[in-house]
Amino acid sequence: MMKVAFNARLLSSPTLRGWNRYTINLLTELSSLGIELFLYSDQPLHETHLAKLPKDSYQVRIAPSMRYIYWEQNWLPKQCEKDRVDILHCPMNFGLPWSSPCPRILTLHDAIDQVYYSQDIPWYQQLSLDHMQTKIYHWVARTRAEHIITVSNYSKLDISRFLHIPEDKITVIYEAADASFHKQVTQEQRLLIRSKYCLNRPYIFYVGGWDKRKNIPFLVKAFAEANLDGVDLVLAGGKDEQRNLLMQLGESLEILEHLHLLGWVDDADLPALYTEALCFVYPSEYEGFGLQLCEAMAVGCPVLAARATCLPEVLGGGGETFALDDYSDLTKLLIQVWTDIKFRENLSDRAQLKSQFYLWSNNAVATQNVYLSLKSSF
Template sequence: MKVAFNARLLSSPTLRGWNRYTVNLLLELSSLHIKLFLYSDQPLHKSHLAKLPKDSYQIRIAPFMRYVYWEQYWLPKQCEKDKVDILHCPINFGLPWSSPCPRILTLHDVIDQVYSYQDRPWYKQFALVNIQTKAYHWVAINRAEHIITVSQHSKQDIIKYLQIPEGKITVIYEAASSSFEQALIKVERLRVRSKYQLQLPYIFYVGGWEERKNIPFLINAFAQANLDNVDLVLAGGKDEQHDTLSELGKSLGIADRLKLLGWVNDADIPALYAEALCFVYPSKYEGFGLQLCEAMVVGCPVFAAKATCLPEVLGDGGETFSIYEIKELVNLLKRLTGDKSYYDRLVNQAKNRSQHFNWQITARQTEQVYKQLL
């Protein structure tokens, strides 16, 4: 079977979100003897390609052209030249209006429809860039022969907000990368602690810092818990968001215990999870919440918001809390740091739940979608 991927986002070195999904899926599909074609309008970053077997893919880079021309003309023409069986776009948008082969879209969430535009001024919603983005999404969603999504909650939102027939959607879970499954030696943990100057036990969060991630809620809960000799460590976010959270920490009297790491190296993340007292995910909206899988697989206790897909993915792998009542998270943090048996139980729950998520399973289920569509 020949499968072409819209791989243009792999031109960026970052390995978060959509790129992590794409690389892990490509890696496991290659073990199923699927011939992979990676299409882009820019050179693909060598750090991603290094994770794939050298003989498992062929790269096709288009000459310089406007994006819309690349997506709507070059992609289908290249599919025809390579005689591929399936064109798969793993990044929510990026499929042409017409194609010589069936098209599959991985639609991770419908955040734009549900959340992103709610608080924007009306004039920004009608900005040219937003209109173009909506058009690209509309074409991909409505012209795909089949849609893969990553949680039952996302599936229901796709049906509700986009009026996509249920039979056109398949749910296939993501998983943590294999790097999280490797045993972390003590020396590596100490190296990462030293690198980020983390001397005390800490509560951990990694991800975006935008409004829907609900980071001020976590900071306020940590301040109210008033834990002795415990830090709150936040990784991710953008430089311009740093000052706002730092000021909040100062106003709550926890400036010395709030560690804002910013963007951290992917290689350091497993150790940051493993050394944490717990991982807290207070997000208001997620399509899957991959960080839950990453934390669970290293045995890091997990507290997640009772919001969207997070309870579905977490299952019995940790505890959930209301994002409308801060006291629930406060009490969980206090219990975790004061009850060793409770902590040990959460470690075991996390490890057991992590066994439900595996990229080999994800790839086999994706292959079945390909076969059914053909």
Template sequence: MRILYDDQIFIYQRWGGISRYFAKLIAHLPADCTPVVGVSVSPNVHAVELPGVKPYRGLWAEDGVLPAGLARGRLVRKLREAHLRRLNRPHLHALLRRNPPDVLHITLDFDDDWLPLLGDIPFVYTVHDLIPERYWQSPVYFEQRKRLAARAARLIAVSENTRRDCVHFFGVPESKVEVIYHAPTLPAPSVEETADTSSAPFLLYVGTRNRQKRFAWLVEALAPLLRERPALRLVCTGASFTRRETVLLRRLGIARRVSAEFYDDADLARLYGQASAFIYPSEYEGFGLPILEAFVAGCPAVLAEASCFPEVGGDAALYFAPEDADSLRACLVSVLDDPAQRAALIERGRARAAQFTWEETAARTAAVYRHVIGK
């Protein structure tokens, strides 16, 4: 059974959750699945681990000859994406025309120029979240996603919460959507790394700070706790703070207690292992992979009781009412000051994470492939 994965995510994303998901999925497919990747040149750090994919070294490369600030700007990004499409799309189209796969699994939903080439080849569409429908204002993109969902032989949703959203926003029957969970992607930190107590205690925030992430609400809620506990810090992963965020942190009097920095996988795993707690204040996610990452590292998780978080976290996390700052602070005080509570959360978290594996994700995805081709 030949499965073709298109080039989209490996063009538009240099690193991140969706490209990592496809790289892990491809690496763990069962023996009766032969993956074919419709990309030959990619800037994506996960794609270059796949057979036959070379790293992108063109003029517009983010780590090439251009100054970093220019290379990461919107204009150069658009030029880079256009160049990558010119390099890769003929390869994808040739695979569809000359050596058709049994199934196409699209990796993203930005482009649909491949649709006329499909003929009777079924395609599978993984829906990672409905953030565009909930938060963006892009009717053309919404309609494209809805068309793809209607045309797809099968949808994969990464949580029951996301399946409900697929039914609501796309208008597809629930029976068309298969729920297949993600699995942890980061390695567990070493005992030596988690035992390091040389740094001051800190809380950990992971990911972007988009609207639905509620970062501004989080720092407003944390400010009294940080002022009460002078040694406690908030460490954030990702881009440097925007001007607006810096102004907010200064107004709250906690600018010196909150930091933001990019971390690679090894350092992120170490951060999880050393953090006093991981906080997830977001009001909506498709799956919430950082929850499992925290569990694997032995980091207590304090989550908003919203979206798919109870579905993923189960009884291994503490939950706070999404709009209740007192509830959040009470959860954190419990983790910070109660060793028994902390130990219990760590134990339950590791057991919970063990229930999610890439072998299971790949096996269930392969079953979807077999279903759509009638095997």
């Protein structure tokens, strides 16, 4: 039986964000393939994450209290040797030791820090100790990994181009929606979700961050320009401090009564929120994968996505794309979704068909193949 250790320290946080979703889903499917799993951390892992994993499918190893750098560079490789693991896999862009008794795999989800965010960091912050340490941690992980997994061909090209990693060292393995999004949403669940969030009219939906690259003002302005009678725009996610700016924008565009800012929503509510929506819109300027596309497609929600970075690749024929140089593309699509029921139904059918391409079972098998190839050549 193959033994695989994971740097699982991010599972100490109860939040089920992108990297943790990836880790939990991958671990669940790998366990069904008969792989013996070891979860390594310098902090206790949160019980809500562990409860999602099949019972007795993993062993947890928590290090004694120590500095992070010592844990990563000393404790991790020693524990790998002690457990005699075949592979050490870090699923979160950084967190691999310089040396290791077994092959190291890094899941590098994107090159967004180098491509998108680096220009926004002031020079004095780039020279700070914390920033320099972070850069070193990331550099060590990606240069010392024997192989890198990423989540789209677009990310692979960016990683190769901006981080100077040979393409033959990188394997693309697509992510997928949680299994809950493939289950039928009942009429009762639909009614409950509308009541819970006071959604009394048809609505356009978005869920995710509200930071700059997510490009939410673009969506708000396109929605205002579409002027859809009796339709709301529902935005889930974001942070409280970002709410006021969007409220001010909605007021200036005279659509405030049609703008619903839900903030953070329970994961269990998402399938019904997608299902009840006229469509899901993803206006992001930069993504490594765009997991929300898979979630929306899995429930059959019509999808409109920006013609930017990896989004056309991931969406494929599962929806329609729009340009980001002006609002007209998206505005026309929003009008068509609202006024043309056949178009909307066609988008829904295309979404469900495409969603079958993205399954965590496929991801796990492809990941296992990377393990086997690396183990045999190490």
